[in-house]
Amino acid sequence: MQKAYEEMKMRIEATTKLNRIPQHIQKQHKGFREWDFVSSKRDHQTILQIIIDGRDSNAVDIEGNPLPTLVYLAREKRPQHHHNFKAGAMNALIRVSSKISNGPIILNVDCDMYSNNSESIKSSLCLFMDEEKGDEVAYVQFPQNFDNLTKNEPYAASLRVIQKLELVGLDANGGPCYIGTGCFHRREALCGKKYEKNYKVDWMKLNQTRAEESASLLEETCKVLASCTFEHNTQWGKEMGLRYGFAVEDIITGLSIQCRGWKSMYLNPERVGFLGVAPITLMQLLVQHTRWGEGHLQIFLSKYSPLLYGYKKIPLKLRLGYCPFNLWAANCLATLYYVVVPCLCLLKGISLFPKISSPWVLPFAYVVFAHRAYSLGEFLWCGGTFRGWWNDQRIWMFKRTTSYFFALFETILKLLGYSQLGFIVTAKVVDEDVSKRYEREQIEFGAASPMFDIIATLAMLNLFGSFAAIKKIIFDFDANQDFTDQFGLQILLCLVLVTINLPVYQALFYRKDNGKMPTSVTYKSIIFALLACTLAMY
Incomplete structure (x- = not known):
């Protein structure tokens, strides 16, 4: 089988180079x-x-x-x-x-995924054919797993907590969303049929x-x-088949199926059902999440918003379950505020949080530490590592300050009629050097991009803010004895952001391989950060 696969691979590569059959x-x-x-x-x-x-x-x-x-x-x-x-x-x-065949069950798998468990079909059919609840099920969704993940997942591509906890939680509230791959569909439901209370399928006949x-x-x-x-x-793309007009056609299709009275099921067997290829460069990941963030927000701001479209059709808990994903892009505003404003206010001497000695600091401290501890506990419970969780926090910050930021403005432009719907395919083909750096869990930058400009500028901004605060504490301690007390939380926030951005500083100043930050990005980030600091101070 391995030999046959290699021969097929060579034929495909030769055909691609020749550009003819x-x-x-x-x-x-x-x-x-x-x-x-x-x-x-x-x-x-x-x-x-x-x-x-x-x-x-x-x-x-x-x-x-x-x-x-x-x-x-x-x-x-x-x-x-x-x-x-x-x-x-x-x-x-x-x-x-x-x-041609008219099979009652349809399996949808992306082109970069393959079956890893021969029992997947049988397990799914058991759910569809269940005598009590099977006739309510429109589709059975498997998680999107990958076979090229490293131990600590530098790009957090598996969305571990979402796959192992959040989608499982939706099972009791109407079922998970349709994620576009690894999904068994009932043909009738996918083609627009509404669920009827007495609907019954005689599988024997x-x-x-x-x-x-x-x-x-x-x-x-x-x-x-x-x-x-x-x-x-015709009704194709409206009431029949997958929906048109959205960057995440899978999510809106699953929602419309559930709003027609059907339920869905989440199936995550011990042996993974389907495996695919995860992005192995940061740019691939950010481009992918730009499309996802844009598509989700587009749904939330349309007439198909789960809160409105699902009213009296699906449970309130399921409608709310869609919202965290729909609001990924909008979340960029809060994240950008916490990354930019406390640092600039620290330079200007404006306090945003209570003093360390004040009892009013306790609610802030509780929220910060309890939330992070809970997040870490979830991640470890789902089989991750501490370093993997730290990478996950870094990637969420990168996505919120770049992918979702661009997705937010792209969605606004489309609503105003200044942009058209596009579909960006995530590239999965990379050279051997990139693959080796991925195996060593080095983050791949290596390209000039506005997204990297933002990431590098924010990293430099917090580095300058931290240096300024440390300098003030060391050299002006006697004149500013309550400085640490007054700005303790802001200094801590800046230092945490600096720690998260350590791979960015390495890519800007120390790395010599092709995965480092381009020189143009380094210069621009320093200039933009200095300009922002100067404006904040003067």
Whole structure:
């Protein structure tokens, strides 16, 4: 199997370099030959071929066992027709599969994920076929796990606490959200059917209508279902299939299914069901979360806001359960305040918190230490390490001050009509040096970006603020005996932020590899931080 995989990998890489399908592969599959008549990947006809016809008695493996139907589909794309990204592709696949096999259960897995547990299908079917509650279930969601995570997860890509605690908690309140991959769907629910109280499926007598036409005739009739114009004046993308118009089409689709009366289930077996590839550079992660933050906020500010759209349709606890994710982007404002304002006020001598000696400092101290202790306890309980938790705190700060900041303003621009919906695919292909640094758990910067400008500037700002406070304590202690008492919490906050940003300082000044901060980012961050400090003081 390993040898066959390596041969396939070489064929794919060779085809990508040549930018055309090799002749010997074209001869094997007529569908590939159609690509010779395509001028652009974004302007081509529907290309569809039934590679293995499961109805054919000759479709067997080397042991004589029947093979399932395998279909190759590239839906039609034209520049004048919006293809609606992943949601449009999924809807085309749903329609074509309904004509060819019409299976009652659909599994959706992203292209960079694979099955890691052969029992996943059986486990999911047990939930769908449960005699008491199974007919209420629209989809069964598996967590999004990755096979390339390091011990301490420098990018906190697994969202450990969300996957192992928060989504599990939603199970008792109507079910988890649909996260776009590793999900088994009931076809009827995905295609817009509302749940009815007396809805019952007789799995023993379930009629799976299968087409009787020949494979060649079936291919021609199914091409219409994947054409650009098929959805015009239909409910596809509105009430049927995945929803259009949102950067996180999976979340809004799951919400609309639940609002039609269905429930969902979260399944996290001991052996992971599906594995994928996590981002291994900071830029990949920030770009990914920019899209997620933007899509979630877009839902919250639309008529599909869980609080309004779900009113009297889903439990209040489930509506509130969506809100922390929907408000990721808005959370950037509070985080930016705590990262910027206390530091600048410290330079100017403006106190924001009670004195250390004052009893009014106790509520602040309790909130800070109790929340961090609870957060650490959650993370360790979910199987993480202390260093992994610290990395998690750093990445949350990076995301809130960059990804969610950009997502907030991009959403506002779209609401005002100054920007259009886009879909940024997270790149997963990197060179060998980047992979080695990832294995050593070094954060990868290595590119000039406005996001890195912000991260570096905020790091320098708190470094300058900390230096100024330490200088005042050491050299002017007699004249400012109550300085530490007055500004203790602000100094502590700055020092914590400096500690969190230690990898940033290393990338700015010490690292020599290609993953360091670009020189332009270093200069800009120092200039911007000095300018902000000067304005604050004078």
